Amino acid sequence: MDAYSKFSKAQLIEQIHLLTTELNEIKSSNEYCMMAHELRVHQTELEAQNQELREMQNVLELARDRYADLYDFAPVGYVTLDQHGIIKDINLTGATLLGRERALLLGESFHHWLDTESVPVFARHLKNVHSLPVEVTDEIKVKSRQGQIRTVNITSLANTSVKNGEVCRSILVDLTERMLIEERLRLSKEVLRDLCTHHETVREEERRKVAREIHDELGQALLALKMDVAMLSESLNDVSPLLLRKTSSMMNLINRTVESVRNIATNLRPAVLDLGVVPALEWLIDEYIKHVGLNCIFETNEEDLELPDEVSTGIFRIVQESLTNVARHARASRVEISLIHENNELCLIVKDDGIGVDEGKRMANRKSFGLTGIRERAIMMGGELSLDSSPGKGATLTVVVPMGKKEKKAS
Ligand SMILES: Nc1ncnc2c1ncn2[C@@H]1O[C@H](COP(=O)(O)OP(=O)(O)O)[C@@H](O)[C@H]1O
Ligand SMILES: [Mg+2]
Structure with a gap:
């Protein structure tokens, strides 16, 4: 006999109902458990995501502060202008340059800070920025609030993605100290x-x-x-x-x-220098050929060239030092010297066919003053020196001195 034989049919039905209800309750409590579990999993995931977001926000804030510092404390001024030259933004260096608080500069016209003579320069600058697709650079003078005039190099570039009316960004470099x-x-x-x-x-x-x-x-x-x-x-x-x-x-x-x-x-x-630069050079070259033994050629277009004493002496000393250099450094077989006076200019050329000037050696030898002396003498006479040389191709030293009217010795 089984356990249910003592129950009537109605009792059995009731028992079945009871058991069904119990079973349903157990089932729904299991579902709740599962849902609660899933919710807890979601909650943990959300918390982790939240933490990640907070960390990301910290990193972004740090980067923003760093870039803000870089912008504000850059060694040059940065200013953003609209098409009328109204200041939309400016960094602290720029504000210091203009001698005013940054907040008070925003919305002000940059023109207010210009020295009168720079107003047309800046107007042209803005016009060029808007019409040219390249950086535009000019030199302007800004007048700080305290009345100090500073020379500033302004380089601007049009902002192609125009936002809030910001049309150009400029860099201001204070040149005053330099x-x-x-x-x-x-x-x-x-x-x-x-x-x-x-x-x-x-x-x-x-x-x-x-x-x-x-x-x-x-x-x-x-x-x-x-x-x-x-x-x-x-x-x-x-x-x-x-x-x-x-x-x-x-x-x-x-x-x-x-x-x-x-x-x-x-x-x-040499006493011969008192007779004029040409006899002096002829004497010098004769001596050079005699003592150094190099083939040396001299030509001039004016035998009786009369020059102020300091110019004669200057030219003589330059040739003297150049010939010494050829003998000491050039390993040349021939030197050509020409002294030409034309078009109110005196042109001296000393050309050798030697090994050429080794620039590295020349720069390294800071105690050599021969070429420096030649340059200084050329400048003293109001002229200039150029040295043309390449390895194996010899050296050509040219000194050009501007002269007054062509003077000739009275014969
Ligand atoms: N004609 C030349 N040919 C080759 N090198 C030369 C010539 N003239 C000058 N130099 C180079 O230039 C250097 C500087 O010359 P310089 O100033 O006269 O000084 P220094 O003759 O005392 O060395 C020389 O040391 C030499 O290397
Ligand atoms: Mg020398």
Whole structure:
């Protein structure tokens, strides 16, 4: 007998109902459990996503702050303008340049900050920015609120994706300090050049004086000595052969001394320079061929060229230094020198067929002043130097000096 045999049919039906209800309750409670589980899973996922978003927001905020710093504290001013030159945005450097708080500058016209002479320049600048598809650069003067005038380089580019009426972005570079430094540098260079000119003039004058004194004083004294020794030698003729030999060697010594005095005086400043630059160069080249043995050719279009003394001396010294350089460095077989005076210009060319100037070597040798001296002399004469050289192709040194009216020696 089974367990349900003692129940009536109605009781059994009731039992079945009860069991069905219980079963349904159990089923729905299982569903709830599953739903709750799923909800918890969703909640955890959402929390993780939320955390990720928060972290991303932090990273973005940091990047934004960093870019804002880069924008604000850039060493140059950044300004965004509309087509009328109204300031839509400006960084702190730009605001400092104009001497006003950034907030007060927004909406102001950039024209207000221009020095009067720069107003048309800036108007043309804006016009060009809008009509040209490239960066436009100009130099303007801005007047800060405190009345300080600063020279500014403005470079602008039209903004192609126009938003809120922002049509161009400009970079403002304050040139004032740099220009001040450049001006100081220029002045100090000028002083240095004046000093150099003065130094050269004094040196040349000293050379001339010493050469003359050596020639006149020492030359005269040696001549007198020579005459005395000659007289002595004559009077000793039959008296003492020993003393006669002595006077003869004295005479030799005097002759050698006269020669070396002449050389010293000539090296200091050749007297031939007083006859003009052409005879002086001819003499110099003869000496060069004699002592260095290089094939040297000289040509000029004016034999009786008369130049101010400082120009003659300058040209002479330049050729002297150039020939020394050819002998020392060029390994050349031939030098051509030409001095041409035409069209109110004096053009000196010294050309060799040697190994050419090694620029690296030349730059590395900071203690060499030969070429620097040549350049300075050219500038002293109001002219300029150019050196044209390439490896294996020799060197050509050209000095061009502007001259006044063509002057000729009266014949
Ligand atoms: N005609 C030349 N040919 C080749 N190199 C030259 C010539 N002239 C000058 N240089 C190079 O330029 C350098 C600088 O010359 P310079 O200023 O006269 O100084 P320095 O003669 O005392 O070396 C030389 O050391 C040499 O390397
Ligand atoms: Mg030299």
